[in-house]
Amino acid sequence: MTGPALDVFLxxxxxxxxxxxxxxxxxxxVVVGLAHGPRRYSALLERAGGISKKMLTQTLRRLAGxxxxxxxxxxxxxxxxxxxxxxxxxxLTALTAWAEEHADELA
Structure with missing residues (x-):
């Protein structure tokens, strides 16, 4: 038995x-950054160019929650x-590949 259909418009x-x-x-x-295995906070901060320490901490807490x-x-x-x-x-891999492929068109 399946649950009720979901409607993202609601x-x-x-x-x-x-x-x-x-x-x-x-x-x-962050999720894609962890795709190839565990990473320390400092490695994630370095890998994710442009993210602040505060934003990385908030993002990791949200994802963990x-x-x-x-x-x-x-x-x-x-x-x-x-x-x-x-x-x-x-x-996410499909989405990021699409974004990379079409980045010039969307800019």
Whole structure:
């Protein structure tokens, strides 16, 4: 048995909440940045050009709160994708490839 159909046009649609989380530029950058394995905070900060420490911290907290990223248990540990986060890589990889392919047209 499946649940009711979701309608992203409705303000209270759970799928819309999920889209709000993952459609954020920095969320995409961080998840893709963790695609090849765990990274320390400083490595993510260096890899994600243009992000501030405050924004990276907020983004990591949001992604961890949603169950997409696992925060390190100790200071200096590594952030990693959860199984749910890994499941997001396919769609995000397709989206980033499309964005790279069409960046000139959209500029």
């Amino acid at each position: 303000a209270d649609c759970p799928a819309r909440t999920a889209l709000d989380l993952i459609a954020d530029t920095w969320s995409v950058v 949603a169950g997409l990223v696992e925060r390190p248990a100790t200071r200096g540990g590594e952030y990693r994708l959860t199984d749910l986060g890994v499941s997001l890589l396919g769609p």
